[in-house]
Amino acid sequence: MLRDSLAGAFKAYDIRGRVPDELDQESVWAIARAYARVFGPGCVALGHDIRPSSESLAAAVADGLRTEGVDVMDIGLCGTEEMYFATFHLNLDGGIMVTASHNPKNYNGLKLVREQARPISEDTGLKRIAVATWEQVTTGGRTPGRYRQVSIRDAYVKHLTGCIDRNRIAGANLLVNAGNGCAGPAFDALAAELQLTVTRMNHEPDGRFPNGVPNPLLTENRLETSRQVIANDAQLGIAWDGDFDRCFVFDEKGEFIDGYYLIGLLAASFLEANPGQCIVHDPRLIWNTVDVVNGHDGTTALSRCGHTFMKETMRTRDAIYGGEMSGHHYFRDFGYCDSGMLPWLRLLEVMATANLPLSRLVEARKARFPISGEINFTVRDQAGILDAIERAFEPLADSHSRFDGLSMEFRDWRFNVRPSNTEPLLRLNVETRGDPGLLTDRTAALTSLLTQN
DSSP, X not given: OHHHHXXXXXXXXXXXXXXXXXXXXXHHHHHHHXXXXXXXXXXXXXEEOSSTTHHHHHHHHHHHHHHTTOEEEEEEEOOHHHHHHHHHHTTOSEEEEEOOTTSOTTEEEEXXXXXXXXXXXXXXXXXXXXXXXXXXXXXXXXOOOOEEEOOOHHHHHHHHHTTSOTTTTTTOEEEEEOTTSSHHHHHHHHHTTSOOEEEEEXXXXXXXXXXXXXXXXXXXXXXXXXXXXXXXXXXXXEEEOTTSOSXXXXXXTSOEEOHHHHHHHHHHHHHXXXXXXXEEEOSSSOHHHHHHHHHTTOEEEXXXXXXXXXXXXXXXXXXXEEEOTTSOEEEGGGTTEEOSSHHHHHHHHHHHHHTOOHHHHHHHHHHHSOBOOOEEEEOSOHHHHHHHHHHHHGGGOSEEXXXXXXXXXXXSEEEEEEEOSSSSEEEEEEEESSOHHHHHHHHHHHHHHHTOO
């Protein structure tokens, strides 16, 4: 019975499902025990987001770990990156975060890491945890692990502020939208150490999400943030998803800035101070990132989409920074993990150093490499549609790859279409070399193929 209910919850790089249909206290208790048996940790960090089910699920995780003799350090309500930080900062053997990020409030899930916040994906342990979860293992015979509630936020804030020149960003005027997720308290702790002018929206954590699910990638969720940036004459607008491991920004005109262009800005800033370093990126949109990195004498490394794969590549290449256009940004100085707070801190430094508003910093790049924005399609036969697209465009392509979906490159344009790791969707991204008309034409052609299913 447990296997049937959990079958769809194990994803490529985390565990996620509806509560209680796919995940409940019994199932996460069993998963926590399986995690402990597979990896044998001595002490594990545990955190949870603001969802109505999160506290009770976290208690079940703690009980499952302790049943297997594992000590638990519970950091309580937090963002996913605070669990990562606790794991590597306290030199623990692993970490578990109870969260479903930006999914609706009736969803929940688990993000799992090993020592030094090393990610666990389907290739590096999730499959083994799934198998171990189905096993009927009797309890008893072990000394229960210890349980402690700990606070790491002061150390976390000290770490983040140590990554920037706080004097350089003093006086910045920000509009922040926490989406009633977990970002509010962490942001406030950071802001207390910085000289900022701040206007706050939807700031109180509330797992009922009274102002909508915290997913700034949804166009309708951006409108009020944009209006408030303009109304408050803010230099920068910032929004986060529910567990704030993703960061999204708006320029001083209230314009949403695609994460693709933010990657270029941050990559350039790191390479200016650290020539020759490696920057990691995903395959959805690449030309701007590669062009920026080449222009700053750096190197690039391509990774599959998803935080576990990006972190593996970050560690393998000892990359200084990595970014996904979906809003995840990874930093060597943060245990090679993604942070939703470091991007806007670094961006404020970039703006101050250049003495330019964000709109000016990205305008040339947006013109040089215009993009379609990610377009999602519900497709029954994903493999068949990918094959059809490949057949249609292969005769004209300069190159093509099946690395994480289908990427095809032509002289003046390229695209990537890939299955989502978390939802039953195909995701399309198109970019051109400065030709908006070609972008519109090619996006329409691909849309036509993607809707014939």
